[in-house]
Amino acid sequence: MTDKSHLIEGQIQQKIDHFNGRNTDTLPQKFIVNEAFWKKPDGPVFLYISGEGPLSKFNLFVGHHVAMAEKYGALVVALEHRFYGTSINPGGLELLHLQHLSSQQALADLAAFHSFIRQKYDLTDKNIWISFGGSYAGALSAWFRGKFPHLVFGAVASSAPVQAKLDFSDYNKVVGHSLTEKSVGGSYKCLNSVRKAFEALKAALQGGEEMKLMKDFGCCDVPKSPEDRTELVQSLADIFMGSVQYNEEGVMLTIAQICDIMTNQSQGDAYDRLVKLAAV
Known part of the structure; x- marks a missing residue:
């Protein structure tokens, strides 16, 4: 040093x-x-x-x-x-x-x-x-x-994204693939649970359940505006993106730890598991 x-x-x-x-x-x-x-x-x-x-x-x-x-x-x-x-x-x-x-x-x-x-x-x-x-x-x-x-x-x-893109959805495709990798504790069951959780989150946002979402995820305010809704979804997605990017480096939960929570049926349905994961 x-x-x-x-x-x-x-x-x-x-x-x-x-x-x-x-x-x-x-x-x-x-x-x-x-x-x-x-x-x-x-x-x-x-x-x-x-x-x-x-x-x-x-x-x-x-x-x-x-x-x-x-x-x-x-x-x-x-x-x-x-x-x-x-x-x-x-x-x-x-x-x-x-x-x-x-x-x-x-x-x-x-x-x-x-x-x-x-x-x-x-x-x-x-x-x-x-x-x-x-x-x-x-x-x-x-x-x-x-x-x-x-x-x-x-x-x-x-790790340089030298081809600039406005819609960089390819990143999340890599995240999803990583969540299925058995060698790091992932599985297709884990990825499917994550998808179901975000589908439930989307339904709640579209169904006027902002108060419930604020309580479940500890939001500072009711996520009513498009900007606040985007911030909520992005923050939850960051849990998975960050863990994939820094897996086993001690910065965040590992892929194995995330998948243990997201596939644990005793924690309720996929949405309930996402709430639990966010709390962790």
Whole structure:
């Protein structure tokens, strides 16, 4: 694990809109550098791309990119995504400003950050850049390599949905398939129970049973608006999506634990089991 004394944290001012020369507004963007493993002056640079959340020093302590940096003597640099963490102006979440929250602007941020680090550490073409990212940030890593091949030599894109889709239902198909896998405690009985539970949930929403749903699932308010109904269904679906994505990593219930509850007939019908699962 890295000694914190090797970490340097700072901010750079990024253009709020990289594609409009008449807009001179900027936003502060947080970055962190880990110099612990860098073999000066020609060691590589590993760029850790932060996604839809705050960037922390922990991201510079552990992970595949840190282990690889130690092995290859790399300088590790990380950039927080605009509009997350501290990389946002006051009032930045107002609708007018959110037009500047896009992957295209984020890629331009990375290019500007590349230039900043290159100047700050007096880097040359001998310092090979490799980008790292996972999930959305993994897509950014791949896109960064594709869009700026002269800046980054290679990209690690873990679990990266590089083909952007508005309706990404394929994800839930994978979740459903995973719930049937015997090797991780799943079964078709489990998947069928989950489907029946959500069918019952849909019927309750359409049948005007909002008060019952609020009580059963501990909602803060009666889910009457379309937005609140969507949030309820999404939150319950997240239980299964999260468990499949992080199975046995200690973050959430495992697939086996979920399926034990969803196939336990002593807990009532499929809807009752979903209520029990949400309570757990």
